[in-house]
Amino acid sequence: MWIPDRQSKKPLYQQIADHLEQRISYGEYPPGSLLPSERKLADQLGVNRSTVILAFAELRSMGIIESRTGSGTRVSKTKWGATPKHTPNWSRYAEGGSFLPNPPFMRRIREALHQHPSLIDFASGELSADLAPNDEITKLMSEHKYTSYLGYDNPQGYVPLRQALVSYLERHRGIHTTESSILITSGSQQSLYLITQCLLSPGDAVAIEDPSYCYSLPMFQSAGLRLFRLPVDSSGIRPEDIRALYKKHRIKMVFMNPNFQNPTGMVFDAERRKQLLDLASELRLPIVEDDPFSLTAYDGVPPSPLKSMDMIGSILYIGSFSKIAASGMRIGWMVAPNSIVERLADARQQMDFGLSVIPQQVAAQFLNSNHFVPHLERLRMQLQFKRDLLIEALQKELPDLVTFSIPQGGLHLWCKLIPEVHDGKLLEEAIRRGVVFVPGSVYGSDSGYIRFTYARAKAEEIGPGIAKFAEALRELIGEKPAL
Template sequence: MSKVVIIMWKPDRSSTQTLYHQIADEIERRISYGEYPPGSLLPSERKLAEQLGVNRSTVILAYEELRALGIIESRTGSGTRVCKNKWEATPKHTPNWHRYVEGGQFLPNLFYLRRIREALQKDGMIDFASGELSAQLSPGQEISTLMKENPFTEYLGYDNPQGFTPLREELVSYLSRYRQIKTTDSSILITSGSQQSLYLITQCLLAPGDAVAIEDPSYCYSLPMFQSAGLRLFRLPVSPEGIDPEDIRSLYKKNRIKMIFLNPTFQNPTGICLNPARRTQLLNVASELGLPIVEDDPFSLTSYDGDPPAPLKSHDQLGSVLYIGSFSKIAASGLRVGWMVAPHSVVERLADARQQMDFGLSVVPQKIAAQFLHSNFFLPHLEQLRMRLLYRRDLLVEALQTELPDLVTFTLPQGGLHLWCKIVPEINDNQLFEEALRRGVVVAPGSVYGSDSGYIRFTFARPKEAEITLGVAKFASALRAVLS
């Protein structure tokens, strides 16, 4: 019987590399140095897990990786061995995919976002974490009626990368009617959600090393895309009135910031609106310093009283504001229709980048969006959406007040999909997150948005209405368990 190789080594738990990658790398290295020759028998998964002090599932992943690379093979009855073929005279080498996967410039998603995605694969979880509308709040019925009434006849070739002209024309009236923004179709770029506008701006208008200001907390912290682009991030604290424009002046002096990213209306995650006086002051400071502002405005039309503050863009005399809108939070995130209103030179530059990236968004969702905006369904849908969101917000608030009267505080949002909740006693975020998961509830910890520990973002648009009260009861039981 062959002897099992001995692995005298321990993974480094403080390393940023995952444990299973470390194990796979180490075994591969030792095999290539000849320490474990072809045919040698490796320890069983259970034995190796014991030796290394890790879970068996971690060793299973490491072995899977090495098997996929053709470095080891496992046979029932004869265990896991170093492959013979791989090291013959004319070996066929499988590329080492995990080196490639780790080598790219685009950083992986944040730990909690990956954990949330994984948790939501399980049936029956109550989802307070996904920042989108539930099926009940989306206009599925209306869109399907429109599609039946208007068969698709458009030519399905590569379209203008700037976006489908009928949608851009529709957006000109939409922006004027609902957001007091006067523009033309040549100043609009259609993107795959607002997310792509943010991506294009970070990639095409900024360079590695550039400093930018973002709100604190901010949705932007949930996007490693800013770090992937090599940008240096500076914080603008959000108070109940929004950010303080004077902070921009000092950031500019100290750090030469080049751009400001804001979500001034029903901000994600806090739900706060930048107050009108500060909006004026902000535009003045930005124009004095010649600084562009990215106004990310996906939530304004969810305003529960139907009267959101006017966007910065509607007062932008100098063309300093790049305005981003989206269909995601008012209709359907899966259509992936977003838009940017910007000076023509910017639109042209970004449309050129779109052509290189993906030749522009598919015409199909663009046509659906154009029809929906044009139809008599749009306004009643918005009114219904606002009413249902307000109802859900109140359900959530009532449940939190009943279940956790002294343990949480929050400010009531007047629009948007989120409630930003502070847990009063000091708490370990990770324990609370995992304890809630065990009880079937998924929440987004505040650290995802760059905040200190002890905050939770509850999205009340995503779970079913009937799940909200139950979800809070389960969350409350998780919180009590952590505190005790």
């Protein structure tokens, strides 16, 4: 009996749809014949019913099957009759285009979380609801009257928010800038997307850290860029590696996350920072600095951004509210020369005519309020507490099978597994037991690494979640837990 291949890059629902379409075309299910129910087919194939629902929806969109309440799902008579009514082959369109889908592991994680909301989530790189400033935002919205004008705003971003960011960046990040050098975006990923689409051309060579969150983003390959890796050690990248890549490949730009780097948690070494800025000046090489985690520093002393040391304008600086407030606010920013800001604002206006003005107003009020700093202090304390719970659980459950360096900020713990384990098999076994994480290979690393994110899971879930992961790992390596 046919079953879908969970190791395939093709989503499970698409495999099922393709298989059913083939059986129908072979005449195994003639026109008008009744297909198995969603529940029965899900049981036969060992998948969640929602996966079958998606497969049926795909076939309905192509006119191959029809569903009627009380009559079940049948093969369409008109599709296969003498005068068929053809609909576009949407699945082929979905496979086309230049914008690539997310990596298979990320799609599998998203599918698992959608199908099983009770999974303990060590994969999602966002704050849990209890870490967000919900009460503070609610209070601000009740105290302030927001604009009655709901038309298109300035494509560069809401002016009072850019003014608030000028003060915020100077006070908290040591960056001196002006409102004309700030572009408001929907988050770090939109900032990166605009850079890759508007400032670079297909075939250009760029350098990224290895491992790196950038490696998990298909937008670089979608833009036709050639990616070259900069190995990350405990002190970050080595500037001399950039020189070597420049000589060999004429790289046009470097993408970095120097503070509490995702996924390693590393902080870029101070001496290497100076060497990097000198090299960028010498080669006239732009550096894109993504800085989402600095203000989570658990000792309350955030490491300085590269941009604060940038005296000649080599750094494009990216930040957002996602990791310090709430991802759902969808507010990010970029600090860049005004000519770059105007170019990207023009491109973004072609995409969406700018962000909604109301979230920008809320963000401006929050930055200017007395709630912001106390929120950061609470966030740091709670993130450190969750980090410690995670470390304690790993030391209890897997003392000899996992190694890691303890991060001093951020949301992630980067772990190396001592045994050799297949990434996909470990992920599937963990999902089966009720927990999900991100395999390290998603970020460009060799197999044998994993990223645990401790910001999303509830504190009381962390210990049980690691226990489930330990069961999955021991199952695969054939080791029984010690009594």
